[in-house]
Amino acid sequence: MSDQKALYLTEKHGAFVLGTAPMYKPGPGEILIRIESTGLNPADWAIQTYGMLIEKYPAILGIDIAGTVEELGEGVTRYKKGDRILTKGTIGKYERTAFQQYALGYEDTSAKIPEGLSFDQAATIPLGLCTAAVALYHDGVNVIGGTCGLTPAWEDEGRGKYEGRPVVVLSGAGSVGQAAIQLLKLSGFNPLITTASLSNAEYLKQLGATHVLDRKLPSEELYKEIRKIASKPLTTVFDAAGFPETQNLGYDLLASGGTMAAVRPDAVNPDKKVDDKKSFFMYADVTLPQNRKLGASLFGKLTELLETGDLKPNHVEVAPGGLEGIIPALEKLKNGVSCVKLVAHPQEST
Structure with missing residues (x-):
């Protein structure tokens, strides 16, 4: 096969059009993936709209x-042809994106899909998992945006490490919020408080x-209710909505020395800002050099986490x-x- 079907965004603020793209050849440490399913994300329509x-x-x-x-690139040993895998695409690198029939992935930031x-x-x-993971657990070295700096929940020393510490996830029902809840549970946080439509309450529990x-x-x-539940100081807030009202609520809830991660650029009222409370806009790409160590660690454990139901x-x-759909x-x-x-x-x- 010399080419494949792909969905193109024709120009900035333009329309989507079905076309063809070349078949890619995996290089060292890479795999060619026949894409069976692609998840849609708010970033996809935001790129077109804004x-x-x-x-x-x-x-x-x-x-x-x-x-x-x-197809396997040189040196790839973790997979064989026909293995079912998942990976995160890379915005702006069109051989690694999902709105096409085939794409390249990296061996170390992919994982087998369990039975x-x-x-x-x-x-x-x-994407949801990587966004939450980088924001919560990056070690801070050359990090883009920021990090809460927690010990990764999927590593032995991170499991249950924060037992008894309260945490808040604002807007927990979306993909990023759900991932954050599951990772923070694995980290041991308790109480683990989230906001959502109450129709989703049982599922989020x-x-x-x-x-x-x-x-x-x-x-x-919400501030009063969260304060009632969290008897200890809140040092970690995860805002999976990122709206001005949620960011300002999250920042108000933070104790001295605390950190808030938000999925949108900073919208905290400047008058509230103090030196001992941090807030940042999270950046999810685990294929970037400064995020690759964390990404490889996460994807190395991902199959097991899915098999056990931890994720x-x-x-x-x-x-x-x-x-076209x-x-x-x-x-x-x-x-x-x-x-x-x-x-x-x-x-x-076709």
Whole structure:
């Protein structure tokens, strides 16, 4: 096969159009993946709407990849052809993105999909998990944005390390929030407080939340309720919404010496800022040199974490129509979905 189907964003603020892309050749330490399922993310529609992150057009977007190993690059020993794997794509590197039928991945930041987990379920995992992991557990060396600097939950010395310490995850029902809840549970945090629509409360408790508060409550009420639950100082807040109201609430909740991670650029009122409370905009790409050590550590344990149920995939809703079906699905995502990940099937495009 000399080429493949791909969905292109034609220009900044432009339209998506189905076209063809070349077949890629894996280099040393790389694998070629036949993409069976790709998860859709808010970043995908945000790039089109706001013209952010991408300068080279036409562009192939998409970050969450699940499929089978098609070809091995030199030196790859962890996988064989036909293995089911998942990996995170790289924005701006079009041979490593998900809105196409084949893409390249790195051996050390990919993981086998365990038996019993579908391609669709696997495609809900990479970006949300990597975003939470880098924000919470990076060692801080050359980190982009910032880090909470915790010991990684998947490493032996990190499991249960923070037992008895309270933590807050604002907006826990999205992919990033769900990943954060599960990792923080693995770290031992308790109470683990989150905000969400109350219709999602039982599910989030299954993931590890001890308390679920109605995200629609005014910030003042949420502040009071969280203070009642958390008897010890809050030194870690994870804002998976990133709106001005959630960032300001999270910052108010932080104790002296605490750190807040947020999924959007800083929106904390400058008048509130003090030297002994940190807040930062999280950056998820584990293929960057400064994040690669953490990414390799995480993906090295990911299959086991999924097998044991320590990490669970999101609920799935399949977007029909192959690559072209991504176009209306992104509109649906832009308008808002609750506690579900939209997933497309690139191989349905012929």
